[in-house]
Amino acid sequence: MHCGFCLPSCPTYLLWGEEMDSPRGRIHLIKQGLEGEPLSETMVGHFDRCLGCMACVTACPSGVRYDTLIERTRQQVERRHVRSPRERALRAAIFALFPYPRRLRLLRGPLWAYQASGLRNLVDRTGLLRRLAPTLATLESLAPRLTRAPRPPRRVPAYGPRRAAVGMLTGCVQSAFFPGVNSATARVLAAEGCEVVINPERQGCCGALSLHNGREEEARRFARDLIDAFAAERLDYFVVNAAGCGSALKEYGDLLADDPAYAERAAAFAARVRDLSELLVELGPVATRHPLPVSVAYHDACHLGHAQGIRSQPRELLRAIPELELREIADPELCCGSAGVWNVLNPEPAARLGERKARDVLATGASLLVTANPGCLMQIAAALPRAADASGPRSTSPRGDRGMALAHTAQVLDASIRRLPVTRLLD
Ligand code: SF4
Ligand code: SF4
Numbered sequence: 001m002h003c004g005f006c007l008p009s010c011p012t013y014l015l016w017g018e019e020m021d022s023p024r025g026r027i028h029l030i031k032q033g034l035e036g037e038p039l040s041e042t043m044v045g046h047f048d049r050c051l052g053c054m055a056c057v058t059a060c061p062s063g064v065r066y067d068t069l070i071e072r073t074r075q076q077v078e079r080r081h082v083r084s085p086r087e088r089a090l091r092a093a094i095f096a097l098f099p100y101p102r103r104l105r106l107l108r109g110p111l112w113a114y115q116a117s118g119l120r121n122l123v124d125r126t127g128l129l130r131r132l133a134p135t136l137a138t139l140e141s142l143a144p145r146l147t148r149a150p151r152p153p154r155r156v157p158a159y160g161p162r163r164a165a166v167g168m169l170t171g172c173v174q175s176a177f178f179p180g181v182n183s184a185t186a187r188v189l190a191a192e193g194c195e196v197v198i199n200p201e202r203q204g205c206c207g208a209l210s211l212h213n214g215r216e217e218e219a220r221r222f223a224r225d226l227i228d229a230f231a232a233e234r235l236d237y238f239v240v241n242a243a244g245c246g247s248a249l250k251e252y253g254d255l256l257a258d259d260p261a262y263a264e265r266a267a268a269f270a271a272r273v274r275d276l277s278e279l280l281v282e283l284g285p286v287a288t289r290h291p292l293p294v295s296v297a298y299h300d301a302c303h304l305g306h307a308q309g310i311r312s313q314p315r316e317l318l319r320a321i322p323e324l325e326l327r328e329i330a331d332p333e334l335c336c337g338s339a340g341v342w343n344v345l346n347p348e349p350a351a352r353l354g355e356r357k358a359r360d361v362l363a364t365g366a367s368l369l370v371t372a373n374p375g376c377l378m379q380i381a382a383a384l385p386r387a388a389d390a391s392g393p394r395s396t397s398p399r400g401d402r403g404m405a406l407a408h409t410a411q412v413l414d415a416s417i418r419r420l421p422v423t424r425l426l427d
Contacts, residue, residue: 026069052339144381304372362387
């Protein structure tokens with residue numbers, strides 16, 4: 001089918017207007033590869049430029065499974081294509097760091113010292129780092145302002161009668177840079193009658209980053225380790241609060257289908273996986289929601305909306321909070337440009353997508369941006385001041401500065417359930 005319905009929702013087609021940077025063009029290249037065309041540098045470039053946002057899967061009226069096609073193509077690229085030494089070094093560094101929460105946590109000390117010293121402002125003003133080391137400058141611009149990171153407990157008991165036993169993924173970037181999101185997730189689940197099993201010392205990466213970048217053997221290794229980490233627990237559900245991780249965990253059955261020792265366990269594990277918002281709606285609320293007088297713009301993370309089809313649940317949860325006003329962002333299907341490590345590998349186009357999203361967020365006039373993925377939180381937080389500067393003073397946030405408050409859905413629910421002042425979310 002060649003209808004092209006997917007083209008307007010493809011961020012790379014919007015950026016460059018090139019057929020080969022659209023889903024339809026990439027499918028054509030995949031077909032050429034299957035017909036024997038050798039994998040050229042140009043073809044790999046078009047595949048690499050795909051964000052894997054899956055907006056095209058949502059848009060396609062014919063049910064074309066581009067997600068499966070690009071995942072298998074990326075595996076072929078990693079097996080057969082020899083990248084330049086610079087590319088190899090960059091990817092090796094990324095995959096030696098990001099899927100390892102302990103290594104990421106080691107960065108907290110130096111990063112905190114850097115932020116506290118005021119060096120960050122100097123680096124921002126001079127633009128020196130961007131000229132000398134663009135990749136490092138991108139990572140630096142994305143790094144969130146650090147907060148305290150207490151070690152999560154092994155278990156959190158249910159508040160009141162126990163309704164379910166729930167395992168919880170702490171994640172790599174989430175546990176290192178957004179520990180408050182994990183604490184809020186555990187508190188909300190406990191308030192809703194769930195016993196939360198965290199086992200922080202046993203769990204590592206879920207394999208999402210590897211899976212989405214064609215490194216399926218590495219992804220299988222991470223998946224087996226995570227299944228083993230919770231093997232001794234009797235869990236009704238396994239909850240995830242990061243969109244990219246959730247969509248990978250739901251694929252464990254397929255990922256380990258050919259492994260006789262794990263196939264059955266992986267399928268059973270995947271069947272219990274729920275996004276936090278999905279589970280809370282499935283269980284129904286028991287904890288009282290207290291008023292939060294705030295206007296919220298909700299951003300659909302691609303791996304939640306497009307990959308998992310979860311759009312109504314977070315909105316339903318937010319609307320149920322008294323005095324909270326939910327506002328919609330224009331073009332909600334468009335990716336913010338984060339896409340795992342796509343923004344690190346492709347900083348310039350990622351910044352353009354980030355600014356487009358940030359402009360749409362500012363146009364809602366909301367005080368708080370809410371989303372359910374650490375990558376989106378970092379990407380949009382970095383883009384908001386640039387978008388506000390470019391659009392002039394009228395578009396600054398209601399806080400009156402160049403930024404805007406951001407939070408995960410779990411933090412908003414937690415604030416409402418604990419009757420916290422709304423300023424705790426906006427400061
Ligand atoms: S996954 Fe996203 S970037 Fe890739 S082809 Fe589809 S819409 Fe375009
Ligand atoms: S992928 Fe779907 S929407 Fe896109 S051109 Fe093919 S049939 Fe049409």
